[in-house]
Amino acid sequence: MVFIWALPPVVNGSVWKFLLGDAGLINVALEGAGIIHVPLQFLYDEKVALVAISLVNSWAVLPFNALVFRAGILGISPEILEAARIDGASRWQEIVHVIAPSVRSTALVLAVLTIVYGFRSFDFIYVMTKGGPGTATSTLPFLSYQQAFGRYDFGMGAATAVLSVLLVLVLAVVYARSVRSEEEEA
Secondary structure, three states: OHHHHHOOHHHHHHHHHHHHOOOOHHHHHHHHOOOOOOOOOOOOOHHHHHHHHHHHHHHHHHHHHHHHHHHHHHOOOHHHHHHHHHOOOOHHHHHHHHHHHHOHHHHHHHHHHHHHHHHOOOHHHHHHOOOOOOOOOOOHHHHHHHHHHHOOOHHHHHHHHHHHHHHHHHHHHHHHHHHHHHHHHO
16 A cells, blocks of 8 residues: 555556556456447546546545554554443444544544645646646646746746645644644543
């Protein structure tokens, strides 16, 4: 799992660009199985390209989230789980009433970090679609890059980058308030 997360995004994006291409492994496998007869346009269809990039981005960050979430679950005191079992809790009740509340703060941290990671996802977009088709996969960081280094409008690129940073700061404030309210409750 760590290998997937540690793989450089440019390499990761290049592999997925190959896999999702017209003659890529996924289309060839689907055609070979008789599921499709015309290659799917994963990276060339405006309606599908952003979803494909998002799935690749999610796939890349999933191992990190799984490791942190696993650490949160392993941090739950075995006595608490044993007490729930002794009290007759089913496995589902144990998950809903013991495990989920115990890892709530971990889940919040991961949600914020994943959203921030999504905001900085420039590399997958650059390698896989260059913001296309059209502007279907342009995000604020990629738009900032295009404005500053594609059109040489450094002022507009900087303004767009500042807007991105402000959005991430809003998420950071929400996270900080949530952590502070949890600490006050404890």
